[in-house]
Amino acid sequence: MTDATEPAAGAAPTAPASGAAAATSAKPARRVWANLSNPFAVGLSLTLGGLVALALGLAFSNLSTVIIYIVFALFAALGLDPIVRWFERHKVTRAWAIVIVYTVFALVLVGVLFLIIPTVVYQISEFVKNIPTTITAFQSSDFYAWLQGMFGGDIVGTLTAQAKKFLSNPANIAAVGGGLFQFGLSIATGISGIVIVIVLSLYFLASIPTMKGAFNRLLPARNRPIAARMTDEITDSIGGYLMGMVVLAFANSIVAFFLHLFLGLPYPALMAVVAFLLTLIPLVGSVLFWIVGTSLALFTNPVAALIFAIIYLIYMQVEAYVLTPRVMNHTIAVPGALVVIGALVGGTLLGLLGALVAIPVTASILLIIKQIVIPRQDAKI
16 A cells, blocks of 8 residues: 555656646747737837848948949859969969969059050040941941842931941039049949959968868867868869950950951950950850941941951861860850850849859859758758
């Protein structure tokens, strides 16, 4: 009898304990319900959350220029990192390799600026000054007569006269550029932005190994080897891609310069700079310059424009099937549809910079999906 009552006495305290646990688990639910039953508290919480989100959005919008500088500098550092590592493989310390790379880069940049800028400025002024003469010569060409016969003389003549009237007025050109003051301010802002990007890229290039190590240490120890390997693959592919884009754009500018020079087309240095900037845009940059270069050449010499279009079209095929595979052999392959989508999204969000960095970002996402997401899904039964 004593044995029977002892377990009962021992079991008696367990029942209240389970009731207390149930009461404890029910407290959060009652607290949430109490909060929902108080409209003032709910409205205040939602309002504060909305204000915080709005403040963060405004801060991000105001800092968008700084963020663009940071992203541009980071990608520039990743683009120069393969050259620095090449020096490291040849028994040069990273510090001296960075000094050599930036010294050569600065010398090349200064030399190009001294050679190109005076010529480009002169050719821009000549282009603006010769707009009426160019349009008059175009009106006396056989191509203009063909357009008149195809679309009607009144329509073509009216459009040409309106274009000549608009472009001949310096006020309209200043209005298109936002005014002389705005144009000068844009140049000053661009120069300061370039200086900021160069300085930031120097710091980023010096600390890339440190940043990789710090990023990997944020992950659990079991994931660090995979993360380190993927980080190296991503940075190597981005660096190779950016260097390849610069090399291909430079090749396009050289071809454009000599084509304009040998065909007697005007403004070869200016068109070389335009070719370099346009062909930095992935996938469609060469096509855009082909259209722009051919259209401008039509105003000078239709026969030379046709020759330019044919030769540059042949070069585009050589670039696509010979140069690009050789230059981009160390980058991650991205399907063509994703290239177009990434370039459109990046260009819409960040302009030329977004279009430039869209493909390496897309390639990085594809690498993460292939090496992390898909293996985890394959492991599930």
